[in-house]
Amino acid sequence: MVCMELSGQNADIKSAKDLGLVTCRRCSRVWPIETEVCARCGHAVQSRDITSLQRVWAFWVLGFMCYIPANMFPMLQTRTLLQVQEDTIIGGAVELFHYGSPGVAAIILIASVVIPVAKFMAIAFLAISVTRPSKVSPHQRTVLYEVVEYIGRWSMIDIFVVAIMASLVQLNTLAAINPGSASLFFALSVIFTMLSAQAFDSRMIWDVQAEATDHHAGETET
Amino acid sequence: MTTQTPLDPDTLIGCPQCDATYTLAAPKSGETAHCARCGYRLIAPRKKAGMQIIMLSLTIAVLVIAASVFPFLTISAAGRSNSVSILQAALVFSDGILVVLALATAALIIFIPLLRVLLSLYVLTPVVFDRPPARGAVKAFRLSEALRPWSMAEIFAIGCAVALVKVTDLADVQFGPAFWMFTILVFLVVLQDTFLCRWSVWNSLDKTQT
Structure with missing residues (x-):
């Protein structure tokens, strides 16, 4: 099992929202916060x-x-x-x-x-x-x-x-x-x-x- | 640390379940990348998965069609017998308002599983053979993913087992050919779902477009 690491410290895990980004919940692509529709899969993206x-x-x-x-x-x-x-x-x-x-x-x-x-x-x-x-x-x-x-x-x-x-x-x-x-x-x-x-x-x-x-x-x- | 450098969204991957963000590092084939915070399975590439899924999908499509028309179960009691196919079982809710339920049942156990298989064939075949993605492949895969919770063939199979227990003291039950097809089918559907790495599919659809 491999874990995705951003920084090596679990406590340091940042959410896309903290980083001013937004994640597509369908295909997990990350976009700038103002994005409304994921350009990869076409799913509507919302920070929350x-x-x-x-x-x-x-x-x-x-x-x-x-x-x-x-x-x-x-x-x-x-x-x-x-x-x-x-x-x-x-x-x-x-x-x-x-x-x-x-x-x-x-x-x-x-x-x-x-x-x-x-x-x-x-x-x-x-x-x-x-x-x-x-x-x-x-x-x-x-x-x-x-x-x-x-x-x-x-x-x-x-x-x-x-x-x-x-x-x-x-x-x-x-x-x-x-x-x-x-x-x-x-x-x-x-x-x-x-x-x-x-x-x-x-x-x-x-x-x-x-x-x-x-x-x-x-x-x-x- | 990545927070100090300006972030390029192209090099990141977000967890759809808890929104944790990671720098993208595609694991080797056979390895699995989980979200370190919530454990969500992010990437799980497998060698030759595409070809295996295509084979499985073809088998599933044939089995679904066959299993829904051939006799499925036969019961007999005191000289009388009755055999039904899966389609008949779905359409049993036929009086009055229960028709809605008949249509929903038929969709959940036959049409949605079949549609999902056809959609994944449509999406994966060009990708596996290194062709540009089929027209509307992105839409097709998105629909297939949206339908995932509504594909209930495996639940129907367990339902058969429960129904059998309840009916056996009332009458004798024999399994038709479709019963065995459906049993195999359930196994294959689960297998296909585990083989499929969604991120890899999205990624390949993405790369070939730009």
Whole structure:
């Protein structure tokens, strides 16, 4: 592993903003601060995305609003010879637990409840943390941000499971599974939280840190 | 130190994740340059990566098309059976407002992965064969990069595993040819993504233009 070094001292790392420059976030080319569009890749460049937090919160709220009906309406409608059964996300997991597959029930609960809720909390925490000096080191927050960005897409797995089951289990009168309306809300919730995480300008995590270290020389730098 | 000399932006590289700025020193092939502050992977060139990516992309394109039309999974219970392709699985959300979801699902698991592969072929083929970049190559690569988080073929594959666990007590499940194609596909998509050094691509598009 090779590390890029500007000066050999980590505490001396300068951001493009400090140097009066701006970095393209798409292709990592550096330009003079007044540049508006990256001449290499055509991406719009901004030293700091000033509308970032507004968009983060807007998508966050949309995502959260979609997450509520996603838990109230049925995700799956199972029709067998004798009965029609509609399951919400949590209801389905409880059902599975009672019928002897606690492992699968746990996976569903973690994927559809624990991870989405943790994601909402993580994004909110990050968005709040950059507006004030934070006790959590920028390094840890960067890791948190990477995890949120990485995990975000995986919540879509629920929707795919519903799609596979509903298309597969179509045995006429014997058994049929159909998607419920919660699936749409759940998908929207995942998409909005992904957009919310993408809108977050992760460079802000390090700005507050840089201002803080001006006062007491680089303590949390690693 | 570089702060005393006037800075030439051409000799610098910035970290897209934390905005740290470094003097550009391209690592040797096989080495990786990480941001010293946040650990972001800045440059990771590999020998022959271009050719490998082109080969992988061609394979992926063929597999995506084949995997989406051939039967994927078959279930049978009490003499009845039903087999579906991936396209059918995506289009299951077909009543009323759920159509939107059907289109989104089809896009996420088939069309966006396919489009990304085609775009990277379009961008990389001229570069690898030392030709001037194709017209609009910069736009094409930018689109491909913007679509990266929305390409969800590998998530769909794991979704299959979960769905299988849930369905097996209801009926027997057999794997169709497309299932195995998709499994290989997921592996190849991940491989292609690790091989691709974005900075090297941008750099080669840049150099040949000026």
